[in-house]
Amino acid sequence: MQVHHYDAFSDVPHMGNPAGVMLESDKLSTEEMQEIARAIGFNETAFTMKSDVADIRLRYFTPGHEMNLCGHGTMAAIHALNDQGFLTGKDKIRVETKAGILDVKLEQLASRHLNITMQQAAPKFEAFTGSVSRLAQVIGLVEQDIETNWPIMYGSTGTWTLLIPIKTLAAFSRMKPATSQFPDVLEQMPRVSIHPFCMETIDPKATMHARHFSSPYSGTVEDAVTGTASGVMGAYYAANVVANPQEELHIVIEQGFEVGRDGRVGVHVQKDAVEISGTAVYVADIGVSIQR
Numbered sequence: 455m456q457v458h459h460y461d462a463f464s465d466v467p468h469m470g471n472p473a474g475v476m477l478e479s480d481k482l483s484t485e486e487m488q489e490i491a492r493a494i495g496f497n498e499t500a501f502t503m504k505s506d507v508a509d510i511r512l513r514y515f516t517p518g519h520e521m522n523l524c525g526h527g528t529m530a531a532i533h534a535l536n537d538q539g540f541l542t543g544k545d546k547i548r549v550e551t552k553a554g555i556l557d558v559k560l561e562q563l564a565s566r567h568l569n570i571t572m573q574q575a576a577p578k579f580e581a582f583t584g585s586v587s588r589l590a591q592v593i594g595l596v597e598q599d600i601e602t603n604w605p606i607m608y609g610s611t612g613t614w615t616l617l618i619p620i621k622t623l624a625a626f627s628r629m630k631p632a633t634s635q636f637p638d639v640l641e642q643m644p645r646v647s648i649h650p651f652c653m654e655t656i657d658p659k660a661t662m663h664a665r666h667f668s669s670p671y672s673g674t675v676e677d678a679v680t681g682t683a684s685g686v687m688g689a690y691y692a693a694n695v696v697a698n699p700q701e702e703l704h705i706v707i708e709q710g711f712e713v714g715r716d717g718r719v720g721v722h723v724q725k726d727a728v729e730i731s732g733t734a735v736y737v738a739d740i741g742v743s744i745q746r
Contacts, residue, residue: 455476455490455741455742455743455744456476456739456740456741456742457474457475457476457490457494457499457739457740457741457742458474458475458476458477458530458534458736458739458740459472459473459474459475459496459736459737459738459739459740460472460473460475460529460530460533460534460734460735460736460737461473461530461715461734461735461737462525462526462527462529462530462533462679462681462717462732462733462734463526463529463679463681463709463710463717463718463719463732463733463734464679464715464716464717464718464732464733464734464735465567465733465734465735466735467735467736467737468715468737469710469715469716469717470526470678470679470710470715470716470717470732470734470735471497471526471677471678471679471680471710471715471717472496472497472678472715472737473496473497473498473499473500473524473526473527473529473530473531473734474490474491474494474496474498474499474500474530474740475499475500475501475502475527475530475531475534476490476499476500476501476502477502477534477535477538477540478502478503479501479502479503479513480503480504482501484520486744486746487499487501487513487515487520488515488519488520489744489745490515490742490744491515491516491517492517492518492673493742493744494517494740494742495517495674496517496674497516497526497668497672497674497677497678498514498515498516498521498524498526498527499514499515499527500512500513500514500524500527500528500530500531501513501514501515502531502534502535505550507550507555508547508548508549508550508555509544509547509548509549510535510540510547510548510549510550511549511550511551512527512528512531512549512550512551513551513552514527514528514551516668516672516673516674517672517673517674518671518672518673518674519671519672519673520552521552521613522551522552522553522612522613523551523552523553523556523574523575523612523613523682524613524681524682525572525574525680525681525682525683525684525685525719525730525732526677526679526680526681526732526734528549528551528558528570528572528681529570529572529681529732529733529734530734532547532549532558532560532568532570532572532734533567533568533570533733533734533735533736534736536560536568537736541560544560545559545560545561546558546559546560547560549572551612553575553612553613554575554612556572556573556574556575557572557573558570558571558572558573559571563733567733567734567735568733568734569731569732569733570731570732570733570734571720571722571729571730571731572681572729572730572731573727573728573729574611574612574682574685574686574728574729574730575610575611575612576611576726576727576728577609577610577611577685577686577689577690577726577728578609578610578611579607579608579609579610579689579690579693580607580608580609580642580643581605581606581607581608582605582606582607582608582616582642583642584639584640584641584642585639586600586606588638588639589606589616589618589639589648591632592631592632592635592636592639592648593618593629593630593631593632593648593650593667594628594629594630594631594632595620595625595628595629598621599620599621599622599625600618600619600620600621601619601620601621601652603619604619604694604695605619605694606618606619607690608642608643608646609686609687609689609690610682610686611682611685611686611689611728612682612685613682613683614643614646614647615646615647615648615649615666615680615682615683615686616640616643616646616647616648616649617649617651617686617687617690618648618649618650618651619650619651619652620650620651620652621652622652622654623652623654623655623656623663625652626650626652626663626665626711626712627712629650629665629667629712631648631667631675631676633667633668633669633670633675634670636648636667636669636670637670645669645671646669647666647667647668647669647672647677647683648666648667649664649665649666649667649680649683649687650664650665650667651663651664651665651687651707652664653695655708656708656711657706657708657718659706660706660707660708660718661691661705661706661707662687662691662705662706662707662708663707663708663709663711664680664683664684664687664707664708664709665709665712666678666680666683666709676713678709678710678713678715678717679709679710679715679717679718679719680709680719681719681730681732682730684707684709684719684721684730685721685728685729685730686728687707687721688703688705688707688721688722688723688728688730689723689728691703691705691721691723692723701724701725702722702723702724703722703723703724704720704721704722705720705721705723706718706719706720706721707719707720707721717732718732719731719732720732
């Protein structure tokens with residue numbers, strides 16, 4: 455079987471976040487999808503299927519487990535569907551996911567890439583009540599690196615992560631995640647990922663800088679450029695950072711610098727509605743064999 459390798463949130467191959475895409479996966483079992491994702495080894499592999507309630511159904515698997523929603527996997531899958539002619543003439547589709555049915559808007563760019571704008575689930579937040587000192591330690595920092603002007607919070611626009619404000623951009627190059635220790639520190643939600651961010655950026659056009667450290671249950675260590683985490687970070691920014699909340703907010707998240715995979719995620723926040731936008735680029739096909 456052929457799995458398409460796309461890099462999301464970039465139009466340059468081997469930048470952004472790699473994702474596997476397997477089209478027309480209706481005949482695959484959950485166990486077979488998991489086996490394929492494990493064999494591919496990317497942070498996410500997306501599987502496209504027919505839907506009775508939307509234009510397409512997507513399922514997402516890390517090497518370790520299934521996810522309800524994945525931003526970069528969606529970007530990759532939609533771009534693959536467009537490249538294969540499944541979306542000809544469409545500028546909007548509805549996508550069925552385990553996080554709900556989401557609207558996706560398509561804009562054909564002059565570069566022949568698609569700009570894809572993806573609706574997120576309504577944002578949810580819960581305060582982090584654990585040890586800030588231990589939290590800093592498990593990402594290779596000290597408590598003094600944590601920004602105290604804004605709260606540390608669990609957040610979700612489809613997938614839960616822990617948002618940690620960091621004082622300086624320089625701290626990001628010192629981060630070394632002790633992934634196996636995450637569940638002991640994240641007592642409220644021991645299976646979530648960790649998403650540190652700061653307001654200093656490398657690109658002057660970007661609003662925020664981030665990294666994303668995977669849950670130990672996912673079978674990976676770091677996500678290069680994350681869509682759903684950027685979405686909830688935009689909602690967090692609108693709720694906690696902006697001095698004068700606006701009816702509509704547009705920000706850009708930069709991510710991937712520390713792992714050599716520079717990428718950008720656009721985030722659009724309007725009241726409780728959050729969208730993320732970006733593109734993707736085809737890299738290669740990967741042959742996979744599984745036991746059936």
